[in-house]
Amino acid sequence: MAEPLKIALAGLGTVGVGVIRLVEANAQLIARRAGRPIQITVVSARDRNKARGVDLSPYAWEDDMVILGEREDVDVVVEMVGGSDGPALALARTTIEAGKALVTANKAMIAHHGLELASKAEEKKVALKFEAAVAGGIPVIKGLREGAAANEIERVYGILNGTCNFILSTMEDTGRDFGNVLAEAQAKGFAEADPAFDVEGTDAAHKLSILAAISFGSKIDFGAVDTAGITRLRAADIAQASALGYVIRLIGMAETEGSNGSTALFQRVQPHLVPVDHPLAHVDGATNAVVAEGNFSGRLLFQGAGAGDGPTASAVVADLIDIARGEVGHPFSMPVSELEALGPAQTGHRLGRAYVRFMVADRPGVLAEITAALRDAGVSIESLIQKGRAGDAVMVAMVTHEGPESAVRKALELLEGSDSLTEPPLVLQILGD
Numbered sequence: 410m411a412e413p414l415k416i417a418l419a420g421l422g423t424v425g426v427g428v429i430r431l432v433e434a435n436a437q438l439i440a441r442r443a444g445r446p447i448q449i450t451v452v453s454a455r456d457r458n459k460a461r462g463v464d465l466s467p468y469a470w471e472d473d474m475v476i477l478g479e480r481e482d483v484d485v486v487v488e489m490v491g492g493s494d495g496p497a498l499a500l501a502r503t504t505i506e507a508g509k510a511l512v513t514a515n516k517a518m519i520a521h522h523g524l525e526l527a528s529k530a531e532e533k534k535v536a537l538k539f540e541a542a543v544a545g546g547i548p549v550i551k552g553l554r555e556g557a558a559a560n561e562i563e564r565v566y567g568i569l570n571g572t573c574n575f576i577l578s579t580m581e582d583t584g585r586d587f588g589n590v591l592a593e594a595q596a597k598g599f600a601e602a603d604p605a606f607d608v609e610g611t612d613a614a615h616k617l618s619i620l621a622a623i624s625f626g627s628k629i630d631f632g633a634v635d636t637a638g639i640t641r642l643r644a645a646d647i648a649q650a651s652a653l654g655y656v657i658r659l660i661g662m663a664e665t666e667g668s669n670g671s672t673a674l675f676q677r678v679q680p681h682l683v684p685v686d687h688p689l690a691h692v693d694g695a696t697n698a699v700v701a702e703g704n705f706s707g708r709l710l711f712q713g714a715g716a717g718d719g720p721t722a723s724a725v726v727a728d729l730i731d732i733a734r735g736e737v738g739h740p741f742s743m744p745v746s747e748l749e750a751l752g753p754a755q756t757g758h759r760l761g762r763a764y765v766r767f768m769v770a771d772r773p774g775v776l777a778e779i780t781a782a783l784r785d786a787g788v789s790i791e792s793l794i795q796k797g798r799a800g801d802a803v804m805v806a807m808v809t810h811e812g813p814e815s816a817v818r819k820a821l822e823l824l825e826g827s828d829s830l831t832e833p834p835l836v837l838q839i840l841g842d
Contacts, residue, residue: 411444411445412445413445413446413447413448414443414445414446414447414448414484414485414729414732414733415448415450415482415483415484415485416432416447416448416449416450416483416484416485416486416487416729417449417450417451417452417453417471417477417478417480417483417485417486417487418449418451418452418453418468418487418489419452419453419454419474419477419486419487419488419489419490419497419500420453420454420474420488420489420490420491421452421453421454421459421461421465421489422454422489423717423718424489424514424541424718424721424722424725425452425454425487425489426461426462426463426718427717427718427719427721427722428449428487428489428722428725428726429449429452429463429465430463430718430722431719431722431723431726432447432449432726435726439726439730442730443729443730443733443734444733444734445733447726447729447730447733449467449468450468450469450482450483451468451469451470451471451477451480451482451483452465452468452469452470452471453470453471453472453473453474453477454474457470457472469482474490474496474500475496475499475500475503476503477500477504478500478503478504478505478506478507478509478511479503479507483509484509484510484732485509485510485511485512485536485729485732486500486501486504486509486510486511486512487512487513487725487729488500488501488504488511488512488513488514488515488518489513489514489515489725490515491514491515491517492515492517492518493515493517493518493520493521493522494518494521494522497513497515497518498518498522501513501518501522501526502526502529505526505529505530505533505535505537506529506533508533508534508535509535510535510536510537510538510732510737511526511530511535511536511537511538512536512538512539512541512725512728512729512732513537513538513539513541513542514539514541514542514721514724514725515539515542516539516542516543516612516615516616516619517615519539519542519615519619519629520614520615520616520618520619520629520631521631523539523619523622523629523740523741524628524629524741524745524748526740527739527740527741527745528745530740531739531740531744531745534737535737536728536731536732536736536737536738537740538728538731538732538740539619539728539740540724540725540727540728541721541722541724541725541728542616542619543569543616543619543620543699544567544569544616544697544699544711544713544715545571545697545713545714545715545716545717545720545721545724546713546714546715546717546719546720546721546723546724547697547698547699547711547712547713547714547715547720547724548711548724548727549620549699549701549711550619550620550623551727552701552709552711553565553620553623553624553701553742554623554738554741554742556709557701557703557706557709558742559705560703560704560705560706561703561704562624562625562701562702562703562704563664563665563702563703563704564662564663564664564700564701564702565620565621565624565662565663565664565699565700565701565702566660566661566662566663566664566699566700567660567661567689567697567698567699567700567711568658568659568660568661568689568692568696568697568698568699568715569612569613569616569617569659569661569678569697569699569715570607570610570612570613570616570659570697570715571599571694571695571696571697571714571715571716572594572599572600572601572604572607572608572612572695573607573608573610573613573638573639573659574658574659574692574693574694574695574696574697574715575594575599575600575694575695576590576591576594576600576608576639577639577642577647577656577657577658577659577680578656578693578694579593579594580642580644580647581647581651581656581657584644584647584648585644586643586644587639587640587642587643587644591604591608599695608638608639608640609636609638609640610636610637610638610639610659610678610679611636611638613636613659613661613678614631614634614636614661614676614678615631616661617634617661617662617663617676617678618630618631618634618676620661620663620699621663621674621676622741622748623741623742624663624701625663625665625674625749625751626741626742626743626747626748626749627665627674627748627749627750627751628745628748628749628750628751629741630674630676630751630753633674633676633753634661634676634677634678635676635677635678635679635756636677636678636679637678637679637680638659638680639659639680641835642657642680642835643804645796645804645806646764646766646806646835646837649764649766649794649796649806650682650764652794653682653764653792653808654684654685655682655683655684655685655690655764655839656682656683656685656690657680657681657682657683657837658680658681658683658689658690658692659678659679659680659681660678660679660680660681660683660689660840661676661677661678662675662676662677662678663675663676663677665751665754666754671752672749672751673751673752673753673754673755674751674752674753674754675753675754675756675759676753677756679837679838680837681837681838681839681840682764682837682838682839682840683840684839684840687840688700688710688712689840692712695714695715695716695717696712696713696714696715697712697713697714697715697716698710698711698712698713699711699712756814757813757814757815757818758813758814758815759813759814760811760812760813760814761811761812761814761838761839761841762791762808762809762810762811762812762838762839762841763808763809763814763817763836763837763838763839764806764807764808764836764837764838764839765806765807765808765809765817765834765835765836765837766804766805766806766834766835766836766837767779767804767805767806767830767834768802768803768804768805768830768831768832769802769803769804769805769829769830769831770801770802770803770828770829770830770831771801771802771803772829774829775803775805775829776795776805778824778827778829779805779824779829780793782820782821782823782824783809783820785820785823786816786817786819786820786822786823787812787816787819788809788812788816788817788820789809789810789812790807790808790809790810791807791808791809791810792807792808793805793806793807794806794807801831802831802832808839814838817836821834821836
């Protein structure tokens with residue numbers, strides 16, 4: 410059998426330890442499938458003395474992780490440190506510059522610096538792989554980059570953050586409010602002590618920007634992702650959606666739009682009302698799912714564990730097996746020079762139905778004020794429900810008929826500053842076919 414592929418592992422958190430366990434447990438099977446053994450030779454982390462539940466004595470230790478990319482006994486560096494900049498980025502740059510392959514689960518770094526790293530990897534003719542950066546153990550990047558390579562992808566969307574999905578599906582099952590369920594998610598390890606990165610939608614936006622680049626052959630534009638999280642959702646919103654035949658899920662969606670001979674890129678992360686008969690409506694807990702619509706393949710659904718040591722380690726080692734086989738390829742399906750710089754799409758003309766929730770003062774005339782603003786903006790109401798008191802306010806929720814998003818925005822502008830509203834309105838799009 411050929412010489413082993415020698416691995417340096419930076420970061421010994423849950424996933425890094427999972428990689429060690431997987432490589433050790435399945436060593437013979439991996440070697441047979443890869444055509445050569447995959448051997449971890451050196452590791453690095455912030456705390457050398459921390460107990461991690463695995464034996465690190467077979468491996469060399471490097472205090473300065475950036476040096477891993479320059480060591481002669483390393484063929485591939487696996488970066489599991491995290492963060493868009495700092496040591497992770499320094500390690501990535503050093504590794505590729507030294508002509509070594511890089512495998513990473515760092516979606517923030519790829520979203521912010523992926524084009525730079527991919528360009529350098531192409532120059533050095535080394536692999537840059539990041540399957541584990543999006544949707545954990547689901548092989549969605551490989552599926553889009555290879556399995557659907559012959560298709561023009563028309564739209565890609567899905568549930569990209571397990572923390573948010575756990576919170577929303579638990580709110581749905583129990584009727585509890587966001588704050589209460591978030592505390593449970595933190596206690597169970599599904600949410601960080603500071604959960605903002607997840608619940609504000611940033612994590613999903615990183616992943617969506619990567620999927621969009623691969624799907625549409627476009628340059629990553631994370632800054633153009635229209636992002637909203639789940640923190641404003643109430644148990645009453647979940648209940649109202651259920652009564653109307655929907656569930657609420659945080660959906661990341663991207664598609665291209667053409668007008669006047671130019672193409673623009675639409676990217677949005679936002680809670681949506683999802684029809685109960687849609688495949689994404691049945692994705693519960695910390696599960697992720699991605700739907701890609703190809704012009705010849707039709708609808709493709711990728712679903713599975715979106716996080717966790719086992720699934721994420723599985724994606725990392727799958728990338729290592731590809732590298733052991735000599736597969737390099739282009740990180741974003743095509744050379745960086747071929748990727749298009751697409752401007753952000755305007756959204757006002759987008760047609761759809763929306764759920765709009767108002768918290769209003771309990772006094773006569775408020776409902777008439779709201780419906781007048783909607784009428785003047787050209788918004789047609791399909792259904793309207795007024796709920797009981799929530800503290801000092803009353804909840805008024807409605808679903809609109811199909812119309813342009815700009816009309817709903819105009820209605821909210823007409824209501825801006827009204828002392829009838831006790832908080833800003835909440836608008837959720839309804840996921841269409």
